[in-house]
Amino acid sequence: MLKQVLAAGFLMLAGAAMCQSVSELKGDDLFGGLRARHIGPALMSGRVSDIEGHPTDNKVIYIGTAGGGVWKSQDGGVMFSPIFDDYCQSIGAVAIDPQNPDKSIWVGTGEIWTRNSTSVGDGIYHSKDGGNNWKKMGLDKSERISSIQIHPENSDVIFVGVLGALWGDSEDRGIYKTTDGGTTWEKIFYIDQKTGCSELVMDPNNPDIMYAAFWEHRRTGWSFSSGGEKSALYKSTDGGKSWNKIHNGFPEGQLGRMAIAIAPSSTNILYAVVESEDPSKNGMYRSEDAGASWKHTNADFGLTVRPFYFSRVVVHPTNPDMVAKAGLFGSISRDGGNTFKGLGSMHPDIHDIWFDITDSDKLFSATDGGLYRSLNNGETMEMVQNLPISQFYHISVDNQEPYNIYGGLQDNGSWFGPSKSPGGVEARDWEVIGVGDGFRVYPHPTKPHIMYSEMQGAETIWRYDDEIRQTKVITPFPVKGDPKLRFNWNAPITTSSNNPDRLYVGSQFVHISNDKGDTWKKISPDLTTNDPAKQNQAESGGLSKDNSGAENHCTIFTIAESSLDENVVWVGTDDGNVQVSQNGGKSWENVTEGLLNAKLPANTWCYHIEASVFDKGTAYAVFDGHTKNDGNTYCYKTTDFGKTWTSLADENVYGFARSFQEDLENPNLLFLGTEFGLYVSIDGGSNWMKFENNMPATAVHYIDMQAQTSDLVLGTHGRGIIIIDDITPLRQITDEIIGEEVHFMEMPTFYMDEESTFGGTSGETQFVGQNPSTGARIAYYMAKRHTFGKMRMKVLDKDGNYVASLSPKKKKGLNLVYWNFNGSAPKTAGGKTISRGGFFAPRVPAGTYTVVIEKGKKTFKTNIDVSYPKKSVFTLAERKRQEGTTKELFDINEELAYLVYELETWTKHAQMQAKVNPKLAKTGSKLAASMEALRKDLVITTGDNYVGRAENKLREDIGDVYSTIGGNFGPPTASQLEGVDLIKERMQEARDQMDEIRKKDLKKYQSALEKLEVKTPKMKTFEEYVKKDK
């Protein structure tokens, strides 16, 4: 039935299902087996925004992160797995349905710790199966969800606190309620376009009682304001129908961000943390009458510091007087909030704390540097080491082998680490080369031991020499006549491919050094709009001043020197200017007008300019409007030095863009990074496809391409460094190829890897980044997935001899199959135990091999070239000696195997005949005895595979010598060759003994068989016995 249906179905559907042109392709049609690889790191982890534990099972813990999605632990907080990769990775709140806590999980997106670099959310999501599947449940424009409160007796009734837009006015704020499980929402409490709900809590004993903190706030690209007349703390006693301010005991005047918590064990006791006009009245307030009155209990630094970043207070589940407050270091009180001590040593900037529900000494803490757990109530803190949620602002790569990746992290310094490492990319592989917040980090283009890094606002720019482990500060200072230099929080540094000692730094001016930063020269006027209204950072912060440098504005943000002409330099500014110089900075042309003509809104932050490697007049520019409350995608191309620009973004791209990469060989292959993931175009930007193969919907802040490997390297702001290895197949896709049943892509020469397999010191609970495969990556495109009929794949040598079988991939689109350069293991003699060496499959010699795919009745072939490693201490002659000896031992192994097979076959036959045929009893028994005696000398016939192991016999000794020599990369040692001689001698003895048996006992037995007309046993020939190809 199926066959006929399919035949008919294919006739009808064949045309419809296949794309005719690359411009019609979707990501699912093309990317197939091309997969992202995550290398973390996790040793410095990233910002965790929320912790939520299961209400009755303390083994289950969820965390929401600032840019890395939602992670779940099912072992009490030891191991965590990501469960929200396909959706917005910026998380405000995670909530567990008390009625159905194993399955029903809600996630509100949009981090609520509103620092300058915070991302945005896009609504609320629900899982009905503990996080395996998610469904978006609306509130699309909420941007930031602070709280989700689920009615304890009715899972369909949910209240959501929406903080809302950070960067502009919005009516999508306040408290929302659903009574149908999220199908529809009603906004039940709203203040105004500037004031959102920063916290909503529900009395665990009475769901009609709720408390809500409202916060008037606004961030712009150049300032931040916390507080106003509308900030307030409200209470409802009627299930959210009406709300009343509860300020009795609070300071007068404007209020800022507030935190509110109920003591679960005594719900009339409340704690609030207040920001007000009077700093002496900021800090902790306690109410013992459910909010009717408040008493100020503490205004210490730990309680009042940076309310916009740390407004969370958490009460112990059983002790109403134990209360913890998020903060720079985190504080904990055991006397009802009167006095506090700091939590134990951990990464600063604590955003949430979670007390274990059953173990009163256990707690978790969410920080800018990951998640920490404590088993002694916060005295000592231990970092969770398997959360690769690091937040890179920028990355770069070098040209070493393996290449390194350099980058700076939010609040976690500057680092470099390898793209691969024996045993995987581990914590120990990373080296720190800058403190504070890290941003742009670059290696010197030709002296990779020299590298540059910086901290926030270019307060310090370092040149670091890794050979002598010395740093030198090389920050450019203002010179006579200069105004104050304005450096962005994330100030641009870049190197030059034309002059390796050159370094650029951008303030409002372009600074250039041609001696690695020792001397600096300004080569531009102020290239920004220099708008004085955007330069009052000292006043920034609102009720609590907050002038960290994070709001510095009217600064240069991106600098790009053309690799084709060092005189062509592009500059983009955070206030929306694009300027280009074609004479090395002698003069500059402001080309912003052409962008405005192409519908870019004025003053939109230019996040990145990519100077084309194909044409010096061509450049790409991406713009990020989110700090102006504009989430559209802006990506432009010019081919005339910026005079005119064409928009490349289309409706398939979701989220504002920050990063871009032009392929180094195919000008039509482009990569675009947005706040919600990676997009690829293979037709010059007409059609964008989302890349989702192991690529979470995380913010891609920077993209680079490593020239030798053609790896695409992504610096993400929440999931660390993600690599897509060798994108060369994408360069080759054409309209013709996508119609083919099987199309082998052009493949480079494959180099065998000789690196040791030592390495790997990490424990199970530590994150280890994946290595790329070291095998030959065989790439082919299939227009359809293979589902019906057989599909096999194998490798043949140049003479057509079978070498190895491979496991074919059968996806629609690109398929990648890895061959480890090994042939087949030898046929090894059977015994009571295994011969470990007999499992060894030898590496093939360098040369040309044919890859064959048999698909149904059709055969597809291609040749690949395999070569020895480029860097090696071994000569070709030495390799040939190694290969020759290995082959010799391989053959001996198989010869012995066949000999033992013959012995076993004859023995079985003789034993059987001796039993059933009296005339064969004597000769049969004799033959069986002499053969069995020989077999026992050749293979192990007793013991087990562990410490009950018997002494080695010939089979095991052959295996050991064979696999030792075969496993080496160089020639056999003198000692090994002596071992080979001994093996050969012993093999000869075995042959002689066998000949002896053949001549005597076997001959007698055979003649007896002949006489009695008894059939000889069925015996395979040697060729049949060792055959490996099917």
Place this chain on the structure above:
Amino acid sequence: MKILLAAITLMISVSSFAQVTADQIIDNYFEAMGGKEGFRNLKGQKMAAEVEAQGMTIPLEIYMMADGKSITKFEVMGMSMSQDAFDGEVAWGTNFMTQKAEKSEAEDSENKKRSIGEYPSPLLDYADKGYSVELMDNDVVDGVDCYKLKVTKKPILVEGEEVENVEYYYFDQETFVPLMTESEMQSGPEKGSMAMTLYSDYQEVDGMYFAFSMTFKTEDSDGQLIELESIELNPEVADDFFAFPVEDEETTTDEK
């Protein structure tokens, strides 16, 4: 022509539904596979299979029976091993070190008992077995648009506690052939991650269709491919074929 019409009818009948239901998908799946009746009559199957491991091709014999009994037998360098064996009461396998049979944890045996009835497919007469199905949002497997079905089977025990036993099926929307199944790992360091099985190389056996290629994988691994050489339906097997082997007294005597 009759066949072509039948095929067209089948496809149109599905595509014309604004929203296909889980039961329609299941019905179409069995129709495409050769009809429910054939599957209902199956008493078991024996599969000759091969796996590639470290340059060696290891032949396997896999038995799966309607009464829940199962065994996978293979031979390496003359040593016979059995894995994933279940005799209706006891789950067991050969210890590689000692080459002796060892019982699995009691919970594994109990879970095997609870899975009796899943053969040949949990979807066959699923309601009679007490299973439930739910149509999930469409998804893509290997570039193919798929219907995704959640199948909730009998609960299993994990560390002594009863937990829901869910398997997701992904059906090619054009042909109703399952391309993948998926379930959550319930133990070990990867607990909570999904384990997947990809199906392909469908071929006919006695009027029914079976996947002759299966790849067992996780999100982070390429997985292990098993290719079937042949499938024998309703194989004759001795009663004690699946039984946990009783050792000779001699070999089980404690050493003094």
